[in-house]
Amino acid sequence: MWHLFQFPLCPFSRKVRLMLGEKGVGYELVRESPWLKRDEFIDLNPAGQTPVMVQGQVTLCDSNAICEYFEETIDKAPMLGGDAAARAEIRRLVAWFDERLYGEVVGPLMSERMLKRLVHRTSPDAKALREAMKNANNHLDYIDWLLDHRRWLGGPVLSLADLAAAAHLSVADYLGGIDWRGHEQTKQWYSGLKSRPSFRPMLSERMEVIGPPAHYDKVDFLE
Structure with missing residues (x-):
């Protein structure tokens, strides 16, 4: 099982999560606050940025590199198609x-x-x-x-x-x-x-002490 190190309002992690969802890739979320600069996280990604994905001995960093990895390894739902x-x-x-x-x-x-x-x-x-x-x-x-x-x-x-x-x-x-x-x-x-x-x-996810506008999770934007 893949583990995705991220925090709720990381847009680059969200991009990866959308990619994984479209391709049907299972994963578990691991909360990571990169501003804390944990040594264990820096060991995974010296840039100290989310997202990071880990499965066994494989560690993937950078949202574009991660998305391209799954584009190349999962045939379902191509997200970089065409000529x-x-x-x-x-x-x-x-x-x-x-x-x-x-x-x-x-x-x-x-x-x-x-x-x-x-x-x-x-x-x-x-x-x-x-x-x-x-x-x-x-x-x-x-x-x-x-x-x-x-x-x-x-x-x-x-x-x-x-x-x-x-x-x-x-x-x-x-x-x-x-x-x-x-x-x-x-x-x-x-x-x-x-x-x-x-x-x-x-x-449905929320960042601690910071709430979104009422329309945020409504598909029709109605409050």
Whole structure:
């Protein structure tokens, strides 16, 4: 059995969990708070970051490396399908969401609304929150544009691009950083992702002392 080291609001772990769920891979969750820098965890991943997956003598680190591992070893539900150009576009979007969406929106929200409260015991910076929410709106505009031209973000079928985007948006939404108004395309797409069996378990999980908005776990967004 695989063991997945993660914490509830790690977007990269969520991306891996969605991948595993779509491919039907069983695993057990192991709670890991990387900011504690446990020696045992650093031994598994010197970068000190989640997710990490372990089974026997095999240790996998980095969400993209983990996703590619299961893409190569599990034939079910390909998430990097199509020809070389199609796969390149999926990888481009995964990098966009993992780097730009995380760096401009999710990371700042986690820093201000999670780490400052749990670790530093300080108040969030209102200016940083406003900037993150403004950036979130820009990213929703881009996703709207993609969905105007494609059935799914990466092309005609569900792909790792959708899983990556949904994983990051779910954390931003949990932290109250998403204003869905005016983004019906993206809202409908995200509702579809939220209703999938791979996604549902994450919606019931909570981070200690930090609660999500009332609509967070509702597929129809109704409070």
